[in-house]
Amino acid sequence: MTETRYRPTAEGAGGAVDGLRDQVQGNALRHRAEAAQRLPGGDPWVIDLHCDDFRLTGKQLEAWGHAANHIGMDGNTPILPLEVLRALHRRGGADRILAERVYRAGGVAA
Structure with a gap:
């Protein structure tokens, strides 16, 4: 009798989960970028720590x-x-x- 074992492949369940996670993260980043364009001054969370006029409150x-x-x-x-x-x-x-x-x-x- 031959025993059949499940072996996930790159196209199997693991690949589908990774693809879905990447898609959700991509959507979230796209929505954030669109929202940042609507805000005056852009995205408030982006801080360039290497700029010359770095000021902390x-x-x-x-x-x-x-x-x-x-x-x-x-x-x-x-x-x-x-x-x-x-x-x-x-x-x-x-x-x-x-x-x-x-x-x-x-x-x-x-």
Whole structure:
């Protein structure tokens, strides 16, 4: 008696699931791009960290600090963009201590 075994192929179930996921992600990105065109100024989530006029608000710096502290409390090293680290250091106080601790731990992304 011959035993038949199921062997998924690239065209099988795995391929169909991957194709559907890619299609859904593609649709989501397309809808986001269309919505961004309707907004004045474009997509608000896109931030170029390497532009010359990089400005962080106080709330953004506070959020970066809280996130870094939260990650650090779990025993992990937070990784912050260099500009964020510099801005935290300039604020002084607890933010400066945090920036120095992250820098010493090697959590800087250029």
